[in-house]
Amino acid sequence: MIAFDGVTKRYPDGTVAVDNLSFEAPSGKITVLVGPSGCGKTTSLRMINRMIKPTSGAIMLDGRDTARMKETELRRGIGYVIQHAGLFPHRTVLDNVGTVPRLLGWDKQKTQSRSMELLERVGLNPAFAKRYPAQLSGGQQQRVGVARALAADPPVMLMDEPFSAVDPVVREQLQDEFLRLQEDLGKTIVFVTHDIDEAIKLGDKVAVLRVGGHLAQLADPAYLLAHPVDDFVADFVGRDRGYRALSFQPTPRLPLASERTLSLGESVDGRAGALDPWVLVVDGDNHPLGWVEPHRLSGPVASEMLHRGGTVALANGPLRSALDAALSSPSRRGVIVDDSGALVGTVRAHEVLTAIEQAQRPELEDPATPGAASAP
Numbered sequence: 001m002i003a004f005d006g007v008t009k010r011y012p013d014g015t016v017a018v019d020n021l022s023f024e025a026p027s028g029k030i031t032v033l034v035g036p037s038g039c040g041k042t043t044s045l046r047m048i049n050r051m052i053k054p055t056s057g058a059i060m061l062d063g064r065d066t067a068r069m070k071e072t073e074l075r076r077g078i079g080y081v082i083q084h085a086g087l088f089p090h091r092t093v094l095d096n097v098g099t100v101p102r103l104l105g106w107d108k109q110k111t112q113s114r115s116m117e118l119l120e121r122v123g124l125n126p127a128f129a130k131r132y133p134a135q136l137s138g139g140q141q142q143r144v145g146v147a148r149a150l151a152a153d154p155p156v157m158l159m160d161e162p163f164s165a166v167d168p169v170v171r172e173q174l175q176d177e178f179l180r181l182q183e184d185l186g187k188t189i190v191f192v193t194h195d196i197d198e199a200i201k202l203g204d205k206v207a208v209l210r211v212g213g214h215l216a217q218l219a220d221p222a223y224l225l226a227h228p229v230d231d232f233v234a235d236f237v238g239r240d241r242g243y244r245a246l247s248f249q250p251t252p253r254l255p256l257a258s259e260r261t262l263s264l265g266e267s268v269d270g271r272a273g274a275l276d277p278w279v280l281v282v283d284g285d286n287h288p289l290g291w292v293e294p295h296r297l298s299g300p301v302a303s304e305m306l307h308r309g310g311t312v313a314l315a316n317g318p319l320r321s322a323l324d325a326a327l328s329s330p331s332r333r334g335v336i337v338d339d340s341g342a343l344v345g346t347v348r349a350h351e352v353l354t355a356i357e358q359a360q361r362p363e364l365e366d367p368a369t370p371g372a373a374s375a376p
């Protein structure tokens with residue numbers, strides 16, 4: 001666990017970047033520091049590995065005061081990833097990843113095999129090993145940055161806007177893979193971003209900072225969306241937070257309708273009038289393929305006739321997915337599947353909304369935001 005205890009940083013020019021900051025980043029979890037530009041996120045992060053020295057207060061790592069630890073020992077246990085990856089341009093990808101192991105005196109063989117293993121772990125083709133950073137895309141460079149930080153298997157990772165400089169599609173991929181990686185690795189991570197959506201997606205805990213390095217609120221993402229502590233946090237988490245909060249609400253039992261389905265190759269002939277204007281087409285395993293309009297069919301159902309626009313929701317997934325499935329379906333009936341992807345039934349938007357209204361509010365945990373204003 002990393003614990004900030006009344007940490008203040010005043011730069012020599014008098015700027016107070018961080019003001020009496022106290023919070024805990026639990027072991028094996030992702031704690032996100034989020035807030036507008038200049039609110040002291042980078043300063044806070046760099047005080048953890050002592051690249052910046054606090055003016056007052058203490059930062060504890062697993063109960064030990066980091067100020068009393070040897071700098072080399074402290075940093076050996078901390079991986080650090082920054083925006084634009086910060087790779088050495090004149091070194092190959094493989095050499096970049098092996099930077100820390102080399103400093104630690106690992107032999108060449110071990111360093112290389114560890115580096116290759118990590119490239120694979122972060123989803124990079126091993127063929128990139130011999131390339132130079134400039135020959136990679138921004139997203140690929142970030143992957144190398146993550147691999148480099150993981151090389152010596154440090155228990156702690158500090159990540160400063162690692163995905164901010166890539167386009168939204170690549171960013172989403174990097175986030176998804178980062179979450180999968182963390183599921184395996186269970187590192188203690190402090191992740192900095194100015195993007196509230198990223199914070200909500202990645203954080204087990206989210207600390208919202210305001211300019212001046214004040215902690216506005218520290219809570220898990222669902223709590224933050226449901227109970228912003230003040231106007232600043234409410235503004236920052238955004239207008240559609242009510243809708244986004246549904247991402248964290250498990251779907252209760254929905255009143256599912258059974259569907260009269262068709263298969264590929266099946267003909268409706270004279271039956272079209274007896275069918276609904278939209279009929280769901282499934283494959284041999286009862287997996288939904290898309291919707292057809294039977295009265296427009298002049299022969300057997302073919303895959304190019306399918307409307308595939310709608311999303312599909314898992315029966316035990318979040319309420320947001322169920323609602324989205326209903327709203328995005330051409331028939332207005334949202335397709336609900338089980339874990340194997342097989343159809344279990346359909347649901348209408350108003351039925352999901354009723355379920356949302358009836359859903360018992362989940363037990364919300366105490367926000368435990370030391371030093372922050374409490375809700376009125």
Ligand code: ADP
Pocket residue numbers: 011012013015016017035036037038039040041042043044
């Ligand atoms: P963030 O990462 O949230 O954008 P920073 O931690 O980089 O914020 O900066 C917080 C505040 O401290 C800003 O007002 C910034 O201008 C100021 N600051 C950062 N580094 C220095 C420095 N070396 N000297 C003086 N002021 C600094």
Ligand code: MG
Pocket residue numbers: 041042043
């Ligand atoms: Mg910064």
